Amino acid sequence: MTIKIKSLTLGPFASNAYLVADSLSNNAVLIDPVDDASAIISAAEAEDWTIKLMIATHAHLDHVLASAEIKELLQIPFLIHEECEPLLKEIPRQGAYFGLGPLPAAAQPDRLLTSASEAIELDSIRLHSLYTPGHAPGHLSFYMPGQKILFSGDSLFAGSIGRTDLPGGDHDLLMRSIFEQLMPLDDDVQVLPGHMGATTIGRERRSNPFLLSYNRDRS
Secondary structure, X not given: OXXXXXXXXXXXXXXXXXXXXXXXXXXEEEXXXXXXXXXXXXXXXHOOOEEEEXXXXXXXXXXXXXXXXXXXXXXXXXXXXXXXXXXXXXXXXXXXXXXXXXXXXXXXXXEEEOOOOOEEEEOOEEEEEEEOOOOOOOOEEEEEOOOOEEEEEOOEEOOEEOOOXXXXXXXXXXXXXXXXXXXXXOXXXXXXXXXXXXXXXXXXXXXXXXXXXXXXXXX
């Protein structure tokens, strides 16, 4: 059993989409249909992978813009947290907030995830949802325990954390999410975030200024 991961950085916000594939079946999960449906589908086809499932960490426009087109083209289910539905329905308003032109509606979810940890499975792929709100309502991170890989969305970045100045953001809630859900993971867990490059839990535990400052304030 081998899991392969391909990342794509797309769109005006340089958002990361991840294709997670089972190398035996060549079936794949798409995490965050960020911006460009054709680029994502072409990347999967270049690897001879078939996207069977699409999930989103949260409902900010830069993480779901391609969801409707991909769902229509591939006829695959779309999963997102239940608290994301209001934001998901407001993609045009989100676009106006950032001065963008008319935007397509997001895909309708086929399954709404809850705040309890849930297993999302496709062949040998095992993703466990972790409830990490604060950057956005209903934000989820996805952890692969067998591979020690965390898809952190916009909760935790290399040397930073998700912004909380957008509607629904809550800094204190985000910090609690990070410390309660992500920091208990082992130091060698690789973190693949929604923007910028990869890091590890240990590196962020030791050097992330936002986490260090929060720890000092609590002590």
